[in-house]
Amino acid sequence: MEDTLASTEPSRKDLIHALHDAQERHGHVPAEAIAAIARRLRITETDVYGVLTFYKAFSLEPKGRHVVTICSGTACHVRGAARIIEEFERALDVPAGRTTPDREFTLETVNCVGACALGPIVIIDGDYHGQAKAAEIPKLVEDCRCRSRGQAPCGGGKPEDAPVDAGPGPSPRRQPGGG
Amino acid sequence: MDLKDLEKLRQEIVAARDGKRPCITVCGGTGCHAYGCLKVAQAFRDEVRRQGLQDKVDVRQTGCHGFCERGPIVVLQPRGVFYQKIRLADVPEVVSKTVGGGEVIDRLLYADPATGEKIAREEDVPFYKKQHRLLLGSNGFIDPTSIDDYIALGGYRALAKALSGMSPDDVIAEATASGLRGRGGAGFPTGKKWAICRRSPGETKYVICNADEGDPGAYMDRSLLEGNPHSVIEGMIIGAYAIGARQGFVYVRNEYPLAVENVTAAVKDCRQRGLLGKSILGSGFDFDLSIFRGAGAFVSGEETSLMASIEGRRASPRQKPPFPALAGLWGKPTNINNVETWANVTWILRNGAKAYAAIGTQDSKGTKIFALVGKINNTGLVEVPMGMKLREIIFDIGGGIKGGKPFKAVQTGGPSGGCIPAGMLDLPIDYASLAQAGSMMGSGGMIVMDEDTCMVDVARYFLHFTQEESCGKCVPCRVGTRQMAGILARITRGQGEEGDLEKLETLAKTVKAGSLCGLGQTAPNPVLTTIRHFRHEYDAHIREKRCPALACKELLTFGIDQKKCIGCLLCLKACPVKAVSGTLKKPHDIDQAVCIKCGACFEVCPAKVRAVTKTSGAPAPEKVPQ
Numbered sequence: 011m012e013d014t015l016a017s018t019e020p021s022r023k024d025l026i027h028a029l030h031d032a033q034e035r036h037g038h039v040p041a042e043a044i045a046a047i048a049r050r051l052r053i054t055e056t057d058v059y060g061v062l063t064f065y066k067a068f069s070l071e072p073k074g075r076h077v078v079t080i081c082s083g084t085a086c087h088v089r090g091a092a093r094i095i096e097e098f099e100r101a102l103d104v105p106a107g108r109t110t111p112d113r114e115f116t117l118e119t120v121n122c123v124g125a126c127a128l129g130p131i132v133i134i135d136g137d138y139h140g141q142a143k144a145a146e147i148p149k150l151v152e153d154c155r156c157r158s159r160g161q162a163p164c165g166g167g168k169p170e171d172a173p174v175d176a177g178p179g180p181s182p183r184r185q186p187g188g189g
Numbered sequence: 190m191d192l193k194d195l196e197k198l199r200q201e202i203v204a205a206r207d208g209k210r211p212c213i214t215v216c217g218g219t220g221c222h223a224y225g226c227l228k229v230a231q232a233f234r235d236e237v238r239r240q241g242l243q244d245k246v247d248v249r250q251t252g253c254h255g256f257c258e259r260g261p262i263v264v265l266q267p268r269g270v271f272y273q274k275i276r277l278a279d280v281p282e283v284v285s286k287t288v289g290g291g292e293v294i295d296r297l298l299y300a301d302p303a304t305g306e307k308i309a310r311e312e313d314v315p316f317y318k319k320q321h322r323l324l325l326g327s328n329g330f331i332d333p334t335s336i337d338d339y340i341a342l343g344g345y346r347a348l349a350k351a352l353s354g355m356s357p358d359d360v361i362a363e364a365t366a367s368g369l370r371g372r373g374g375a376g377f378p379t380g381k382k383w384a385i386c387r388r389s390p391g392e393t394k395y396v397i398c399n400a401d402e403g404d405p406g407a408y409m410d411r412s413l414l415e416g417n418p419h420s421v422i423e424g425m426i427i428g429a430y431a432i433g434a435r436q437g438f439v440y441v442r443n444e445y446p447l448a449v450e451n452v453t454a455a456v457k458d459c460r461q462r463g464l465l466g467k468s469i470l471g472s473g474f475d476f477d478l479s480i481f482r483g484a485g486a487f488v489s490g491e492e493t494s495l496m497a498s499i500e501g502r503r504a505s506p507r508q509k510p511p512f513p514a515l516a517g518l519w520g521k522p523t524n525i526n527n528v529e530t531w532a533n534v535t536w537i538l539r540n541g542a543k544a545y546a547a548i549g550t551q552d553s554k555g556t557k558i559f560a561l562v563g564k565i566n567n568t569g570l571v572e573v574p575m576g577m578k579l580r581e582i583i584f585d586i587g588g589g590i591k592g593g594k595p596f597k598a599v600q601t602g603g604p605s606g607g608c609i610p611a612g613m614l615d616l617p618i619d620y621a622s623l624a625q626a627g628s629m630m631g632s633g634g635m636i637v638m639d640e641d642t643c644m645v646d647v648a649r650y651f652l653h654f655t656q657e658e659s660c661g662k663c664v665p666c667r668v669g670t671r672q673m674a675g676i677l678a679r680i681t682r683g684q685g686e687e688g689d690l691e692k693l694e695t696l697a698k699t700v701k702a703g704s705l706c707g708l709g710q711t712a713p714n715p716v717l718t719t720i721r722h723f724r725h726e727y728d729a730h731i732r733e734k735r736c737p738a739l740a741c742k743e744l745l746t747f748g749i750d751q752k753k754c755i756g757c758l759l760c761l762k763a764c765p766v767k768a769v770s771g772t773l774k775k776p777h778d779i780d781q782a783v784c785i786k787c788g789a790c791f792e793v794c795p796a797k798v799r800a801v802t803k804t805s806g807a808p809a810p811e812k813v814p815q
Contacts, residue, residue, distance in 0.1 A: 029484070051501075065484035065504075087650050092742075097765075123223075123444065124408030124445070126220075126408065128223050140223055145763065145789070
């Protein structure tokens with residue numbers, strides 16, 4: 011936290027900031043980080059663990075190589091987000107909120123990314139795919155697999171409606187949201 | 190920098206700028222980001238350079254213009270020519286024709302869907318015409334990362350006014366006289382809140398900006414923070430001066446990285462210019478701001494939870510009283526207001542309480558920003574005077590329902606609010622009217638629903654949401670929402686029983702009465718309003734095992750009309766579970782025992798054929814023996 015309080019002694023008030031740091035550095039909060047934070051802030055590891063598991067921004071498990079985030083905000087829901095979530099669950103064979111055993115994909119939902127005009131919206135590795143259709147999902151997944159193999163996207167899963175190449179939008183910070 | 194310096198600085202900035210010089214503004218809001226506006230803006234910069242016009246034309250990435258449906262949006266200033274759905278390929282033509290030659294490109298203009306008439310200027314577009322954009326108006330003109338842009342438009346003049354000629358009590362009196370009420374949803378009078386906090390004993394006091402906009406389907410706070418962060422910061426400094434706080438926090442939702450970035454940059458610029466820190470504008474008043482990133486918990490939008498979160502604890506609410514104005518952050522008197530409220534404060538101090546109170550209704554003053562989303566033609570952010578009728582917002586500004594379908598309901602207030610049916614379209618939008626309808630103002634989400642939206646499913650959706658987001662502290666909320674969500678899920682699966690609605694109503698009472706914070710106290714609202722206004726839909730689910738909107742998956746049956754099917758194999762190939770059988774040019778059939786009701790067959794069946802049927806409460810078409 012870059013502010014006037016940062017100059018004071020590290021304490022519990024810095025906990026969430028420290029957890030953000032660890033999450034960003036490692037993609038999750040490893041056990042060593044929990045211990046280190048607890049020591050630095052002079053609180054117990056249980057305390058750190060209690061706060062960590064309360065907030066969705068932090069996870070104890072590493073994320074997959076590709077992060078698929080599906081918006082399930084109200085606007086996306088009434089436009090059929092549930093169907094998109096199901097289709098991804100089927101295509102990746104993993105329930106929403108989990109990572110595939112090969113650590114290739116993490117499938118997440120977020121409670122609203124504020125891009126309601128494009129709903130239902132899917133964000134894959136930071137790229138927005140608006141007005142997502144169930145039929146194009148296998149292609150989107152295949153594109154990711156090709157990228158993992160170092161090839162150009164081969165599934166042909168480019169969103170048809172995107173007026174320009176869907177550029178990297180503000181990264182949704184890759185975690186299920188709702189806050 | 191002191192007061193005189195600020196005015197001098199403004200004059201310098203304005204003098205250095207040629208007001209007549211063309212500027213290509215590219216909307217940089219989240220909606221347009223998703224459409225790829227960053228690339229469009231870069232393409233404009235490159236193209237301007239390529240055509241050697243860099244000394245004649247500016248390119249500016251601005252805040253959100255609000256008309257997200259039509260992004261990426263490009264407005265050519267100073268003429269206000271409004272281009273929509275700009276593609277990279279359009280960029281060279283826009284630069285050469287419009288900027289170079291002054292010609293308007295017809296193809297890129299917005300066409301009025303009613304008349305087909307092309308509209309050249311932003312303010313003439315029906316979406317903007319009925320709006321009153323006090324707060325969002327500047328978004329389209331300024332680069333949110335440039336404090337100079339904000340100052341050039343009169344920014345920090347309100348702060349200067351407050352610090353130079355007004356006592357803290359004068360500022361509070363002004364806020365009270367304006368009639369401003371909290372925009373976070375509850376609508377507590379802002380001036381009164383400030384006065385209580387000012388009177389609270391104690392040296393150390395805090396102000397907080399609640400930017401933990403968790404309401405799904407609402408993004409006006411995000412748009413303000415991203416698009417015009419200084420208008421929020423200025424309001425906060427004014428409020429802090431009025432209350433006597435020297436430290437403030439902006440608590441931003443973690444899912445809003447661009448808002449975090451822009452407001453952090455704005456705070457830095459303010460410190461550099463002496464607008465934050467010691468003796469602001471030479472007045473002797475010290476104040477500084479910290480940005481606190483939330484961590485993904487809906488309940489942290491509740492004020493006592495939010496403060497717990499800043500203190501580094503789990504975001505659980507606590508008993509009130511004592512209210513934060515007496516004992517808030519670290520037990521000190523704390524004033525917490527929502528983003529939109531703070532931005533309103535700036536407007537009020539700049540233009541006067543009288544001008545503000547002239548807008549709106551008797552009890553609800555000023556404007557309110559709504560996120561108009563869902564099954565609406567013109568998705569976007571709209572800012573309207575309080576008291577405007579729902580009908581005007583949905584049909585005149587929103588352009589009506591997608592595909593011309595009938596309007597069913599609008600959901601306001603998010604998970605705390607309720608659904609307002611078509612019969613109440615003439616309801617004026619203000620705090621009291623919405624509460625009377627069983628809903629609430631909330632932060633301003635307005636989700637439009639048509640005949641394809643199942644109201645029982647909407648209630649299930651919200652209860653599932655609140656159940657997941659309940660912090661677990663109060664048993665009625667933790668267990669009650671879970672039970673309610675379970676009953677609703679059961680009803681949508683066709684396993685509803687007589688007496689379920691009564692059970693839901695009893696649970697609703699308990700959850701409302703037995704919860705400490707707004708999350709639990711309002712969680713049953715979506716259920717109660719849908720039972721009140723759409724009881725027939727619940728009855729259809731429970732008694733007839735039928736979903737009238739054809740939305741609840743478990744109650745659907747997909748079949749193939751053997752007389753219409755041309756045997757094209759499309760549905761057979763699309764089916765993920767191989768439930769469709771058949772051969773080329775022979776009518777296909779769906780094995781109901783295998784079908785998972787995903788609807789893939791229904792989606793791919795050609796519009797001309799329409800052989801795949803989707804029904805609820807009726808058996809699939811008979812298979813004709815071949």
